[in-house]
Amino acid sequence: MNDLQTFQQDPTKNHFWVEDPEITDQGKSDERARQFLFWVFTTGTIDSHTTLLNIWGLTKNLSLFLLLLIAAIMGLGLIVGQKAHFATTIKIWPQITRLLLLLLYVAISSVLVIALIQLSDLLMKFFIESLGGKDLLNINFGVPSGEENYIRFVGCRDLNIRVQEGARTELMMLRLTNITYYVMGVMLILRKVLLWFLLFVSPFLALLLPFVFIRNIGWIWIGVFFQWLFYGPLFSLFIGGLTTVWRSGIPFIFDFSRVTTDPKKCDPTGYVYPTAINILYGGPAQRLAPCSNGNYVDTFAEYIISLVMLWGVIFFPWWLL
Numbered sequence: 001m002n003d004l005q006t007f008q009q010d011p012t013k014n015h016f017w018v019e020d021p022e023i024t025d026q027g028k029s030d031e032r033a034r035q036f037l038f039w040v041f042t043t044g045t046i047d048s049h050t051t052l053l054n055i056w057g058l059t060k061n062l063s064l065f066l067l068l069l070i071a072a073i074m075g076l077g078l079i080v081g082q083k084a085h086f087a088t089t090i091k092i093w094p095q096i097t098r099l100l101l102l103l104l105y106v107a108i109s110s111v112l113v114i115a116l117i118q119l120s121d122l123l124m125k126f127f128i129e130s131l132g133g134k135d136l137l138n139i140n141f142g143v144p145s146g147e148e149n150y151i152r153f154v155g156c157r158d159l160n161i162r163v164q165e166g167a168r169t170e171l172m173m174l175r176l177t178n179i180t181y182y183v184m185g186v187m188l189i190l191r192k193v194l195l196w197f198l199l200f201v202s203p204f205l206a207l208l209l210p211f212v213f214i215r216n217i218g219w220i221w222i223g224v225f226f227q228w229l230f231y232g233p234l235f236s237l238f239i240g241g242l243t244t245v246w247r248s249g250i251p252f253i254f255d256f257s258r259v260t261t262d263p264k265k266c267d268p269t270g271y272v273y274p275t276a277i278n279i280l281y282g283g284p285a286q287r288l289a290p291c292s293n294g295n296y297v298d299t300f301a302e303y304i305i306s307l308v309m310l311w312g313v314i315f316f317p318w319w320l321l
Contacts, residue, residue: 007159015160022171023155023277030174030279031150033181040185041128044121045192047114047199055200056110063106063203070207071099102206109202116229117195123233131240156278167276173294173303174281180310187314188235191228198225227321234317242309246284250305254298259286266291273300 007016074095105112157167201221208218245251258270273295280288283302294300 011159011161013160015158015163017156017158017278020155020157020277023157023279024153025155026171026174026277027153027155027279028150029178031153033178035147035150037181037185040188047117047121047196052196052199053110056203059200060106060109060203063206064103066207067099067102067106098210102210106203106206109205110199113195113199113202113225117199120229120232124236127233127236127240131237131244158274158276160274160276163274163276166274169273170275170277170279170281170294173307174279176307177281180307180314184310184314188232191231194228195225198228227318230321231317234320235313238313238317242313245309246306250283250302250309252302252305254302256286256298258296259292259299261287261289261292270296270299272296 004016007014198221205218205221208214208221258267260267260270271291273293275290275293275295280290280293281303282288282293282299283306286292286299286302292299294303
């Protein structure tokens with residue numbers, strides 16, 4: 001790095017690094033996104049929380065009241081029908097059995113729904129731990145998450161005129177990474193919130209399924225519930241498998257022979273795309289260093305492919321379901 005006077009003599013060949021608030025903001029934003037995703041992966045939920053059960057209890061009591069009201073109306077209709085058609089034998093035990101089963105379902109619907117949610121969460125945990133998905137943030141782009149990284153980071157930019165395209169491209173890739181992290185975290189949180197909402201309305205299925213003209217609404221609710229229920233285990237299976245693939249090497253033909261982590265032995269042939277900011281980024285196969293960044297087409301392509309694979313993990317389970 002040159003001093004300011006030397007740099008100003010020829011800003012196309014000389015380099016001069018200065019503190020840049022945009023780079024500082026981007027670095028802190030990267031760390032915030034990484035910490036958010038790490039928190040989502042490692043923080044559990046209380047699906048049987050008292051507040052959730054209280055809301056479910058309200059819909060349960062309403063469903064029981066409506067079921068008993070419908071049963072009374074139907075019983076009155078049977079009595080009237082029996083008097084009008086006294087020669088006709090009306091079988092009431094099947095109706096009573098159905099009513100009892102519906103009442104039983106309403107009473108235990110929270111147990112059934114919560115048990116299915118917790119079972120799916122156990123499958124998620126199994127896939128993450130057995131396939132190594134918990135190591136995603138350590139294998140992926142950059143250093144492990146840490147609050148000190150956010151607090152202490154100060155961004156710098158190279159003022160050399162001919163490296164500014166590199167700075168813009170690096171910032172663009174880092175912003176795409178942030179978006180990817182946030183979308184992954186939001187999808188997992190949204191899944192859990194929607195499952196809680198479906199827990200609240202689960203007693204109403206007893207009012208929808210017995211009647212032909214509104215039965216399809218109930219089947220739609222059941223389909224949506226299982227769609228979000230299975231999204232979690234499939235997401236975890238794919239993210240764990242993706243981590244395993246990254247650990248063994250993405251099965252594309254990359255040429256990493258020009259990569260070096262020793263800044264004193266930087267290979268000029270591997271330094272095509274300049275490092276213009278002090279935020280390093282690279283694919284899962286790289287050990288990051290000033291000369292081991294997305295500095296030529298193979299390392300840059302690996303980073304893009306890694307992002308594409310993450311987006312596949314986000315949306316492919318949804319498309320399958």
